[in-house]
Amino acid sequence: MNTLNSIRRSVANHSDDVFLRGEFNQFGSVAQVGRALRTLMMDGTLVRLRLGLGLGVYANANANANAKAKPSVPTGKPIPVRPLEVLAPQALNKLGVTVMPSRLTQEYNAGRSAQVPASIVFNVGRRRIARKLGFNGKAIQYERA
Template sequence: MQVEERLKRAIALRKDDVFLRSEFARFGSPAQLSRAIRQLIAEGVLVKLGLGVFAKAKPSALTGKPIPVQPLEVLAPLVLQKLGVKVGASRAVREYNSGASQQLAAGIVLDTGRRRITRKLGFGKQTVAYESHHA
């Protein structure tokens, strides 16, 4: 399948570790794209992080199953930046870094400023939570 090969080559050449489906639109029709992406996920070239959001994959050292090339803590802010959302450290992380708290937040929490984000991002059992503050 030509679309799949072109997609695989484009992913290999890009420095980005995360991709939005819209970035692949020029490679073919939506149906061709869906088939090609499904095939690349099956081959372990890509992993799905959310609706229309994918990351480069590598085999897990423990299980051999495909996992993202970088941890979700690194990839999630990159995805949001691509979507035009400014991201900062969560309140818990800021308090920990300033010495105001000894507790570090469990899980991945990103501060999205005043933007309310409903997009679900995650991999496996790990998901990203969002923290927004209003005026």
């Protein structure tokens, strides 16, 4: 079985919504995995979650694989079914970062504020994070406690 089919089968069999590139290293060399991931992105099976440069964090975008993604109504391009607010904490947890709701989100959830937070902000404790996660021009922000 070649690298592309191995990665395709692995994505279909996982219940995760987010995948790191390192999870696919067992299926071949860096170049083979890169080509296979590019092919899966062109097919609409995977979507890359990132802004800027760097190795990717991928979300499943295959509408037939456990209904994890769907085509966008206006553009027809694949988008994840789960919003970025759900996918980003999963990706950060896989990277070893403990994620908590932001101060504004905690105040809204406790009923101390009636203002809904406008942007996606996560409290990452005392850690400094340089990775920028986003999709389709929408990015998450980090709040340090």
